[in-house]
Amino acid sequence: MKMKSLICGCLLALSLTGCDTHASPTGRGQTLLYSEQDMQQLGRASFSQMKQSLTINRNPVLNAYVDCIAGRIIAALPGERQPWEVVLFDSPQVNAFALPGGYIGVYTSMLRVANTPDELAAVISHEVAHVLSNHGNEQASRADIKGMGLKLVDLALDLGEVENRQMCMAALGLGAEVGISLPFGREQETEADIIGLELMARAGFNPKAAISLWQNMARASQGEPLELLSTHPSHDSRIEELAAQIPKVEGAYREASRRQLRPCRLR
Template identity: 45%
Template structure:
């Protein structure tokens, strides 16, 4: 059994390697169809669980921003039928799921005070989808489970009194040594992709810095970066500033091509 589990773990890693849009090697064990199905099912559940905002003005505003961002996505995603839903939720949040789903919480509009700042968040969330982060996380969890089972089988053969402590150490090591750093990597990667998307769509990328300053002022940056799945606001803002010269060229090219979003609330 131990050998079978180890073989499955190794095979999963070898077969499921892909490259993210930023050139990072990633594990992706699930097909696009599987991920799209999971995304659609999850979105339907959320629509049943969360209150939906029906204010036409708010929905037109969010849809306008989404349409501009979707228009500049790679063909694989731009040609999808996207569903955008505004949820009456106080948290400053938004999300995108495989299968062409975008959700925006009304609480975001208290922090993201203009179309450019909302586009920053939306581009970031769609960036997660483009980079297949959901697939990577699901694949990583599957590989971890196989690895943990293999380790557990090996430890059972030792039958020593420290087995429980070793397994607990493996769990902590897996969480803080693999899962959290990858999540921070995902967030930074989505920032990079999202900034490019919003710039190509004609939104002002400089507003991304203002957004994260607003987020920090609103209290979203209280968790220490070392144990956080998100980069600290100061780190995030620094990374955005480093990327600004290149994305401003994209923004200027978009403006020259007539891409000047006029989404108003």
């Protein structure tokens, strides 16, 4: 009975990872353990390391194109504007990212999937939305809390001399991963899609390009993991959600289109 109580207490500790202490831009509850300054330092250190370990593309035409798109998105950010550093990396990986502190990285292979300025804007806006929504802080905080809970379970199993301890720990680890980390990862991706859609519209990029982007991504991918065990929504789910959100941002796009915005062309 004592052993059962210990395990129940540890599992309760794991369940506490759902505690909401902050609200995301869409109103979703978040647990954030780190300060904004902490995350900015992490972002700066990570970006510096990436610039040392990856090859930076120096093609002036490609860089001007990416800088133009990123610059319009940065100009559309709400609130006080901080300087952002944008770097184009040579990589076969189809990816892009943004980090706290004002850092954007785009991989050259992304330009073969994001075929238009609007499609690349959808990618960059999505990544910047992750930063605006404190998703990095949230993921780091949840990982720390989950790790603390698993250590308590391990201690309870050790004290109780439970047989097949390693099997139990593996099962509990999978349960925590599927039940805690991955669902929030999917919610974060959907949230970044919604916020990114509004951001690209305010920057004067056609939000409908977010759909064509993910159609391109679906064609380029060689299959994908089951949505249940993936941190990203399936392509079909993502496209369906984006289509539902586009009418909500079309007004912002029309308003931005009336302004004299710098055209971004890959010459």
